[in-house]
Amino acid sequence: MDFGLSVEERQIRDTVRAFVEKEVMPLEPEVLRNERAGRPGIEPEVLRGLRDKARQMGFWGINTPEEYGGAALGPVMSAIIAMETGRTFVPFSFGGSADNILYAGNEEQKRRYLIPTIEGERRSCFAITEPGAGSDARNIRTRAVKDGGEWVINGEKTFITGGNEADFVMVFAVTDPEKGANGGVTCFLVDRDMGWKSEPIPTMGQWGPASLVFEDVRVPEENILGELGQGFQLAMQWIGQGRYMIPARAVGAAERLLQMAIDYAKIRKSMGRPIAEYQAIQWMIADSQVEIEAAKWLTLNAAWQVQQGRDARHAASIAKLNGAIMANQVVDRVMQIHGGMGYTKELPIERWYRELRLLRIFEGTDEIQRRTIARNLLRGHARLGTIGE
Amino acid sequence: MNIVVCVKQVPDTATERKLRSDDNTLDRDAADGVVNELDEYAVEEALRLKEAHGGEVTVLTMGPDKAADTIRKALAMGADKAVHLVDDALHGSDALSTSYAMAQTLKKIGFDLVILGSESTDARTGVLAAMLAERLGVAQLTLANKVEVEGSAVTIQRVTDYGYDKVQGSLPAVISVVEKINEPRYPSFKGIMAAKKKPVQKLGAAEAELAADQIGLGAAWSEVTEAAAAPPRAAGTVVKDEGDGGVKTADFLSSKKFI
Numbered sequence A: 001m002d003f004g005l006s007v008e009e010r011q012i013r014d015t016v017r018a019f020v021e022k023e024v025m026p027l028e029p030e031v032l033r034n035e036r037a038g039r040p041g042i043e044p045e046v047l048r049g050l051r052d053k054a055r056q057m058g059f060w061g062i063n064t065p066e067e068y069g070g071a072a073l074g075p076v077m078s079a080i081i082a083m084e085t086g087r088t089f090v091p092f093s094f095g096g097s098a099d100n101i102l103y104a105g106n107e108e109q110k111r112r113y114l115i116p117t118i119e120g121e122r123r124s125c126f127a128i129t130e131p132g133a134g135s136d137a138r139n140i141r142t143r144a145v146k147d148g149g150e151w152v153i154n155g156e157k158t159f160i161t162g163g164n165e166a167d168f169v170m171v172f173a174v175t176d177p178e179k180g181a182n183g184g185v186t187c188f189l190v191d192r193d194m195g196w197k198s199e200p201i202p203t204m205g206q207w208g209p210a211s212l213v214f215e216d217v218r219v220p221e222e223n224i225l226g227e228l229g230q231g232f233q234l235a236m237q238w239i240g241q242g243r244y245m246i247p248a249r250a251v252g253a254a255e256r257l258l259q260m261a262i263d264y265a266k267i268r269k270s271m272g273r274p275i276a277e278y279q280a281i282q283w284m285i286a287d288s289q290v291e292i293e294a295a296k297w298l299t300l301n302a303a304w305q306v307q308q309g310r311d312a313r314h315a316a317s318i319a320k321l322n323g324a325i326m327a328n329q330v331v332d333r334v335m336q337i338h339g340g341m342g343y344t345k346e347l348p349i350e351r352w353y354r355e356l357r358l359l360r361i362f363e364g365t366d367e368i369q370r371r372t373i374a375r376n377l378l379r380g381h382a383r384l385g386t387i388g389e
Numbered sequence B: 001m002n003i004v005v006c007v008k009q010v011p012d013t014a015t016e017r018k019l020r021s022d023d024n025t026l027d028r029d030a031a032d033g034v035v036n037e038l039d040e041y042a043v044e045e046a047l048r049l050k051e052a053h054g055g056e057v058t059v060l061t062m063g064p065d066k067a068a069d070t071i072r073k074a075l076a077m078g079a080d081k082a083v084h085l086v087d088d089a090l091h092g093s094d095a096l097s098t099s100y101a102m103a104q105t106l107k108k109i110g111f112d113l114v115i116l117g118s119e120s121t122d123a124r125t126g127v128l129a130a131m132l133a134e135r136l137g138v139a140q141l142t143l144a145n146k147v148e149v150e151g152s153a154v155t156i157q158r159v160t161d162y163g164y165d166k167v168q169g170s171l172p173a174v175i176s177v178v179e180k181i182n183e184p185r186y187p188s189f190k191g192i193m194a195a196k197k198k199p200v201q202k203l204g205a206a207e208a209e210l211a212a213d214q215i216g217l218g219a220a221w222s223e224v225t226e227a228a229a230a231p232p233r234a235a236g237t238v239v240k241d242e243g244d245g246g247v248k249t250a251d252f253l254s255s256k257k258f259i
Helices: A007-036 A044-056 A074-085 A100-104 A107-118 A231-240 A245-267 A279-307 A313-338 A349-360 A366-378 B037-053 B065-077 B095-109 B128-136 B189-195 B245-255
Strands: A124-127 A143-147 A150-160 A168-174 A185-191 A197-200 A210-220 B002-007 B009-011 B033-035 B056-062 B081-085 B113-117 B139-150 B153-160 B163-170 B173-177 B200-203
Touching: A007 A044, A007 A074, A007 B065, A007 B189, A074 A245, A074 A279, A100 A107, A100 A231, A107 A185, A124 A150, A124 A210, A150 A168, A150 A185, A168 A210, A168 A231, A185 A210, A185 A231, A245 A279, A245 A313, A245 A349, A279 A313, A313 A349, A313 A366, B002 B037, B002 B065, B002 B095, B009 B065, B033 B037, B033 B065, B037 B056, B037 B065, B037 B113, B037 B139, B037 B173, B056 B065, B056 B095, B065 B081, B065 B189, B065 B200, B081 B095, B095 B128, B113 B128, B128 B139, B128 B173, B139 B163, B153 B173
Parallel strands: A124 A168, B002 B056, B002 B113, B056 B081, B081 B200, B113 B173, B139 B173
Antiparallel strands: A143 A150, A143 A168, A150 A210, A168 A185, A197 A210, B009 B033, B139 B153, B153 B163
16 A cells, blocks of 8 residues: 655646745735725636646646647546645636536537637536526426427526636536436537526625526537437536545645644744644644545545546545535634634635635535435445455 | 756755754755755756757756755756766765865766856855866856856856846856746656656766765865854834834934945
């Protein structure tokens, strides 16, 4: 059993860390200022500039196949890199990647949607959730009806990440109500200029999803992604992609936050002594690291299972549930250690506090993850007593 | 052009650095080793010169086994090959004996241009470039914030208190660079993966033909007799503005010779 990184892996990790520290973290004060003033934290051009700079160094398409210009570093390295980029709250990630299901397109679709998305020229969004269908995605109502050589889509999608910025959507609609999720749901690639509208949904944090409205949006037959009626399988594939990336980012954020708390505890004095000398503070620091380490290894285990080509859904649910709860506990303690300062908008802790709360809700709530884990065990899909098997 | 860049592994300045209690030399196990920051500028400058003029960049380091990490970083940035001078007998070498060992090795491997960072963040003597040039009998062009090579002429801008001097020499030469000279590149993914296939030659004291009485702690001309932790920072001076804040601030800066 080897828990270490190879020399190359370590060097990639260190290089990403240096890039984040030198190029991204210096933007943090400005991001905080912008957000306080109600502006976007980072201008799209600045983000693009950073990505281009990273691209020159080969930090591009971390998990994208080489034939599409990616580095194809695999799930474990992707998770490790996400831990590094997660150290900053600047919404930065390396460019050069696209939704996994776009690879299911035909050559023409790849040319029009997949490659421009990888290149950063087009922006996608994934739309399955509806006001009446969240984790129970089988209940979607958005309807697509065939009319000559076109499909006419009507319905509403909600909480769509990237929906305000996207210029095309991978939307899931019912094409055969009799069959429903078993062969009656289809995925369509729909350009914004085909007529769908988006409306931002303000949230507690910086995540700014959209609701999308489809009113008699006409889509040509050739814009079906994959096969007619097989959309639900694509949706599950998309949802399953890189779920371990969520706890990976959470680990990075939590480590950065804990370091802030450690640094602060050493200089902040109360009753004549640095608060780091008080057991109450020490226990918070200790518990936080224990939880971070647990989340780190659960995440790496899930990523490793994906890398081995296994069905990693169970491991990913465990990692996501644990990582989301861990991050919320750690940020809460870090705020507590900072006292009044932690609650102010001078420091980024309250911002992180709001942002990390989302982790327990999106991409499957804590409750859905627990349901998945329990059902897998109860039905024998997952076994106890395994180590990497 | 055959360029050799000298790099050194130093303890991370972000961590607590210590001296060994037995011989007052640097405790290299106590802190993480990183590439001396100024050497990254030297590597970058070497790579730029190679890109402009062709040739080859060789990394030369002297240090314990774990200094191999430093070599790998320079190779990942784009250097072609490396020489690692490693021998227990070199432990405790001061600047003078280090320059001897490095000069001997440089003579052995050959060079047109040797580039160094102007100093290391650990010992900070800043004399190695001058010593190397002297021992090798070649031009010494130090503290460069700009380097130009044309034919066999090397011209640098040497940073001074008042600006810079233009200094010219002819190849072969030794150059030391300051941090304003460039912005070191990050290793690329491809560079990192390629680094492990690049040749690294390990040389012991015997292979580098070093005289035993010229190296190591025993040969050192300087000795650390005592070390003490830096005193904690004293409280700063608060200037209270009672209508004369500007004058008081100016007086304070003047007393410290800032203005």
